[in-house]
Amino acid sequence: MSNIEQTLSIIKPDAVERNLENEIKEIFKINGFKIVKEKKIQIEKTEAEKFYKVHETKPFYNDLCSYLSSGPIVVMVLENDNAVLGNRELMGATNPKEAKEGTIRKKYGISIDKNSVHGSDSLENAKVEIDFFFKD
Numbered sequence: 001m002s003n004i005e006q007t008l009s010i011i012k013p014d015a016v017e018r019n020l021e022n023e024i025k026e027i028f029k030i031n032g033f034k035i036v037k038e039k040k041i042q043i044e045k046t047e048a049e050k051f052y053k054v055h056e057t058k059p060f061y062n063d064l065c066s067y068l069s070s071g072p073i074v075v076m077v078l079e080n081d082n083a084v085l086g087n088r089e090l091m092g093a094t095n096p097k098e099a100k101e102g103t104i105r106k107k108y109g110i111s112i113d114k115n116s117v118h119g120s121d122s123l124e125n126a127k128v129e130i131d132f133f134f135k136d
Helices: 013-017 021-030 045-051 061-068 083-091 104-108 123-133
Strands: 004-011 034-041 073-081 117-119
Touching: 004 021, 004 083, 004 123, 013 021, 013 073, 021 034, 021 073, 021 083, 021 104, 045 061, 045 123, 073 083, 083 104, 083 117, 083 123, 104 117
Parallel strands: none
Antiparallel strands: 004 073, 004 117, 034 073
């Protein structure tokens, strides 16, 4: 039985800066993900603060928000069987040094902050995050 889900994926400023968008999109497609929606945008720090509100109390919050708003990003809605978990496995660990071989962060991540991609961590958050960027 299939369990088609949607998840949000962001290609972060460090990867956009290095022109990795197409390579990263290709990895998603090869792994069975369908890119249902996508757009390239630059967000304000205030928007990044809203987006990352769940991390508000964490020490890295301010840097995270500054970083996400530091340059263009590509936001995408990915669709696949068990998309949330599948995307997280494909991205790899938050810290590229700990990410498994073959994952996006292992291949392209520079540091724990500049780890090239973001993906929703649950179905609930996926819905919230998709609505954040793709309110119709």
